[in-house]
Amino acid sequence: MTQGILTAKWWKVLCALLLIYTATAGFLIPVPAKPILHETIRNLYFHVCMWFAMMFIFTVSLVYSIKYLMDPKKEFDIIASQTANTGTVFGILGLITGMLWLRYTWGETGRDWWAPDPKLNGALIALLSYFAYIVLRISMDDEQKKARVAAVYNIFAYVMMIVFVMIYPRLSNVDSLHPGNGGNPGFNQYDLDNHMRMVFYPAVMGWVLLSAWIASINIRMEKINSYHHNKI
Amino acid sequence: MNQLVAIMQRELRHELRSRRAWLAILLYIASTVYITYLAFQHDLEPVTWNALFWILIIFISMFAASGSFSGREGEMLYIYTLVSPARFILARLLYNGIFMVIVSIITLFVYMMFTGNPVGSIAVFMATVLLAVWGISSLLTMAFAISIKGGGGFTLMAIISFPLLVPLLIIAQHLSSQSMQPNPSEYLGNLAALLSLDALIAALCYLLFPYLWRD
Numbered sequence: 001m002t003q004g005i006l007t008a009k010w011w012k013v014l015c016a017l018l019l020i021y022t023a024t025a026g027f028l029i030p031v032p033a034k035p036i037l038h039e040t041i042r043n044l045y046f047h048v049c050m051w052f053a054m055m056f057i058f059t060v061s062l063v064y065s066i067k068y069l070m071d072p073k074k075e076f077d078i079i080a081s082q083t084a085n086t087g088t089v090f091g092i093l094g095l096i097t098g099m100l101w102l103r104y105t106w107g108e109t110g111r112d113w114w115a116p117d118p119k120l121n122g123a124l125i126a127l128l129s130y131f132a133y134i135v136l137r138i139s140m141d142d143e144q145k146k147a148r149v150a151a152v153y154n155i156f157a158y159v160m161m162i163v164f165v166m167i168y169p170r171l172s173n174v175d176s177l178h179p180g181n182g183g184n185p186g187f188n189q190y191d192l193d194n195h196m197r198m199v200f201y202p203a204v205m206g207w208v209l210l211s212a213w214i215a216s217i218n219i220r221m222e223k224i225n226s227y228h229h230n231k232i
Numbered sequence: 233m234n235q236l237v238a239i240m241q242r243e244l245r246h247e248l249r250s251r252r253a254w255l256a257i258l259l260y261i262a263s264t265v266y267i268t269y270l271a272f273q274h275d276l277e278p279v280t281w282n283a284l285f286w287i288l289i290i291f292i293s294m295f296a297a298s299g300s301f302s303g304r305e306g307e308m309l310y311i312y313t314l315v316s317p318a319r320f321i322l323a324r325l326l327y328n329g330i331f332m333v334i335v336s337i338i339t340l341f342v343y344m345m346f347t348g349n350p351v352g353s354i355a356v357f358m359a360t361v362l363l364a365v366w367g368i369s370s371l372l373t374m375a376f377a378i379s380i381k382g383g384g385g386f387t388l389m390a391i392i393s394f395p396l397l398v399p400l401l402i403i404a405q406h407l408s409s410q411s412m413q414p415n416p417s418e419y420l421g422n423l424a425a426l427l428s429l430d431a432l433i434a435a436l437c438y439l440l441f442p443y444l445w446r447d
Contacts, residue, residue: 128395139384149381152440164399
């Protein structure tokens with residue numbers, strides 16, 4: 001069944017259409033003129049979507065890690081590892097788009113690359129723990145042992161990350177510069193008007209589908225690799 | 233229960249027998265604390281004092297955790313034939329937790345001896361140290377078990393445990409900077425967060441450890 005979804009065409013066409021729409025409408029459709037934000041608010045269609053895509057693909061990775069521990073099939077391990085790799089790429093993109101945005105909206109314009117913000121810390125921790133996951137996989141040779149130990153670490157890291165992201169902003173004395181935290185208005189209240197919604201929701205869907213697409217190609221490549229490896 | 237106690241007794245005997253491990257940790261504490269003292273002399277602001285303390289705690293607990301398993305893989309194999317992995321990890325978490333709490337109290341004592349004591353509310357501070365160190369020790373126990381399987385030893389443990397340690401350290405640092413005032417407010421919520429993180433780590437260790445040892 002997984003094979004059918006991986007090779008199906010319709011959602012890839014949909015993904016391409018949605019992203020073409022995002023890239024054109026995202027830059028053309030009018031946006032509310034907010035102080036400080038101004039036109040940078042268009043980054044919403046890219047920056048925020050990266051995190052949606054990352055969380056989606058990491059969650060798939062978690063599910064397949066759990067599946068692998070329940071029933072050690074090689075296919076589950078390939079899916080878990082390749083989705084984790086893809087998620088890391090989206091995490092890096094999310095961080096870069098966020099850092100560019102931060103540079104022109106928070107603090108002194110064009111000076112900072114980083115800000116003391118809980119969400120930034122959370123994102124960086126998530127990325128670091130998935131880099132560690134990649135290092136952990138590289139450092140083991142035995143296929144089955146690698147798969148099992150990596151699955152254990154993946155579950156551990158994912159749960160820690162989610163709980164941290166939930167707990168951290170709720171600690172006393174912690175304020176986030178992100179909208180919706182620490183006295184900043186959330187996007188849903190009035191920032192995100194109907195024009196923006198028209199682009200934002202399709203954009204989220206498009207990027208999430210793109211992450212699935214990239215992951216599916218990686219998975220198929222890895223399957224071919226391991227097939228040849230076993231034959232020799 | 234008997235098995236738990238038996239494993240812990242065994243660990244303790246082992247630890248006491250190898251005097252090298254104890255002396256190495258004590259020496260490590262003394263020298264790291266002394267180096268920070270030399271670097272900062274007397275002018276340590278409470279904020280810096282706090283930050284330095286937690287950095288010391290990370291490195292010392294990593295050093296202590298790496299000593300506890302090393303060179304004993306063969307012996308481990310023997311234990312698995314006797315007890316279930318879930319029992320084993322529970323005993324291990326308890327033992328390492330107690331061990332690390334003792335180590336951190338010694339560290340705190342030595343650190344205060346050299347650099348003074350800016351803590352306003354000692355009760356809040358000690359509660360923070362106990363809870364945070366307990367969490368750190370369980371996390372490092374699991375990370376070390378993973379890194380042994382990965383064949384990477386200390387380096388691999390450092391890489392995989394640092395990102396996971398950050399949540400604990402951030403909460404602990406918040407709490408301990410709150411405890412610099414004589415009458416801190418709003419600390420109960422943060423303590424609860426730390427406690428729930430400890431519980432979560434323990435639960436994850438308990439659930440996931442059996443998969444690590446199935447060879």
